[in-house]
Amino acid sequence: MHPTTYNAKAYSTPSATSPLASTAIKRRDPTDRDVQIEILFCGICHSDLHSVRNEWSEFMPTNYPIVPGHEIVGRVTKVGSAVTKYKPGDLAAVGCMVDSDGTCSQCKAGLEQFCPNMILTFNSPDKHVGGVTYGGYSDSIVVDEHFVLRVPSNLNLAGAAPLLCAGITTYSPMHHWGVTKG
Structure with a gap:
């Protein structure tokens, strides 16, 4: 059963050579485990441009129309009934992933980025x-x-957006391998 949807505004492109343009898209209403976020800032990563231009077509072909953006900072507007960590009004961020199967060995090891x-x-x-x-x-x-x-509420939200890509890219391996000061 598909969840209900709502209308959202976005910038998308229908092809590798077209500019981004304002468009309407459908977003799903939150399911039990979902968080809905009003986007306040979204960084521009060169990966977004590669995807828009279909420059990674050999291993990740672009499906058009595409709405890029994976350095997201915003405010929680709605949460599903099983959500325990967030409530409406909280400041939140999203990086390059929004879901995984949660059941494979990679997910169980906390390595969702390798989930098939x-x-x-x-x-x-x-x-x-x-x-x-x-x-x-x-x-x-x-x-x-x-x-x-x-x-955190004392963090500059516009400055926080790029941390969801470049920041995580450098932080994650250091955290995973236990790198400490010195």
Whole structure:
């Protein structure tokens, strides 16, 4: 059963050579484990441009229309009934993933980025409503709670957005391998 949807505003492109343009998209209403976020800031990563231009077609072909963006910071507007870590009004962030199967050995080891069924923030099969996922060049997004990060209220939100890509890329391996000061 597909969840109900709502209308959202986004910037998308229908082809590798077209500019981004304002468009309407459908977002799913939150399921039990989902967090709906009003997007306040979304960074622009060169990976977004590679995807828009279909420059990675050999290993990750672009599905058009595409709504890029994976450096997302915003405010929680709605949560599903099983969500325990967030409530409306919280500041939150989303990086390059919005879901995984949660059951494979990679997920159970906390390595969802290696899940064979991971769902990227944009241009991945959308297991909830069909089609593909749409990214952060939008006014809102709905994400599984496990892939939402809390943002401290004293952090500059515009400056925090790039941390969801470049920051995580450098932090994650250091954290995983226990790198400490010195």
